[in-house]
């Protein structure tokens with residue numbers, strides 16, 4: 001609501017010429033970025049007792065967002081060269097990929113995020129989980145501008161991802177890593193790690209440390225998060241590390257709901273079965 005009010009006030013100020021359009025755009029941009037701040041997300045999780053965290057690229061979607069964006073902007077070859085480059089650490093590679101999309105308009109990012117294929121049953125499963133009292137979050141190493149659209153498409157509660165800065169709707173080519181991926185007592189293996197997101201959530205909602213946290217991922221950057229959750233699933237895994245005994249492989253999203261149901265003592269509500 002506060003956001004809506006500030007927008008109305010700003011719109012009015014704009015109409016009487018007290019604020020420049022650029023200033024207003026900057027305020028909207030800050031507000032947009034703020035939506036993926038861990039403090040904002042934690043307020044949505046107050047009192048949460050059941051949580052599902054979903055990776056985006058390759059898990060919710062079948063394709064990688066950056067690959068689809070590169071295709072749409074004619075930058076596939078350059079992207080492939082960056083992805084294949086050796087002796088480059090992950091952080092530098094991420095910045096290099098962000099720089100590749102400098103001057104691409106935000107509308108193009110959004111268009112690609114709206115069009116990227118989503119796996120069958122994801123929407124039905126998220127819907128069923130939310131009706132069972134789960135909060136559902138998208139945790140992605142991709143861009144928030146895309147993760148937020150994918151979140152809305154699947155009706156999840158929140159999205160945590162990294163932000164690209166846009167100036168007047170134009171990508172500036174620099175990536176701001178989400179602070180939720182860093183934690184003072186975080187992952188021993190990685191400074192920047194998806195599992196750290198869950199550590200912030202555990203600190204606020206310690207009850208979740210005992211049970212009812214489910215994570216789904218498909219790649220190496222998901223493994224620490226999957227191991228920290230009580231139940232972990234993978235779909236079309238892209239790395240041998242996902243074959244860990246603690247991670248259950250599923251072939252489609254409907255199976256997730258079935259397997260989760262089998263482990264709960266609560267009688268099944270057949271209405272919630274999607275397959």
Ligand SMILES: [Zn+2]
Nearest residue numbers: 187190193224
């Ligand atoms: Zn880690």
